[in-house]
Amino acid sequence: MDILCRSLAACFDWGPATWPKSMLELVAVIANKVTLRVQDPGKLLPRGEAQWAETIRRVLNDSSTDFATGQKAALPELMAELHQGHVWVLEKTGKPFGEIKTMNPDGENTFIVGDHRGFDSQTQLTLDDHSIYRISIGKRSYLSSHCIAAIISKFERMVV
Secondary structure: HHHHHHHHHHHHHHHHOOOOHOOOEEEEEEEOOOEEEEEEOOOOOOHHHHHHHHHHHHHHOOOOOEEEEEOOOOOOHHHHHHHOOOOEEEEEEEEEEEHHHOOOOOOOEEEEEOOOOOOOOHHHHHHOOOEEEEEEEOOOOOOOOHHHHHHHHHHHHHHO
């Protein structure tokens, strides 16, 4: 829960400097049973991890908000939906971000980020089944929230 709350704060609060928050969406698969989808909260932006945690609890208790919804869906169902744009997996052993020539800041790009343990074997199989391309933002491991902020920052620099 803490990791997800920090990731939400990175995506919608402290991560973007110039990138329009309306173009961001964070989708989290929780326990491979529920998919949480969060879009720009606008003026309803939860401040701090405790407020994000309360938002997540409400959604998981079947009480959607104006900017967050939940549905019973696992990673395979989500992967079928995500193939509308470019889908990337962040891994420190992937190809460096700067070398990816098909990265398009004007198109739909989806980045899959694991938690501090990485991906379990079932998730790895699902990613492999969909031939998701692995990219890296560096040779070190980073918190998922920092990965999100770094990707947003890289996209901000791409459109300057």
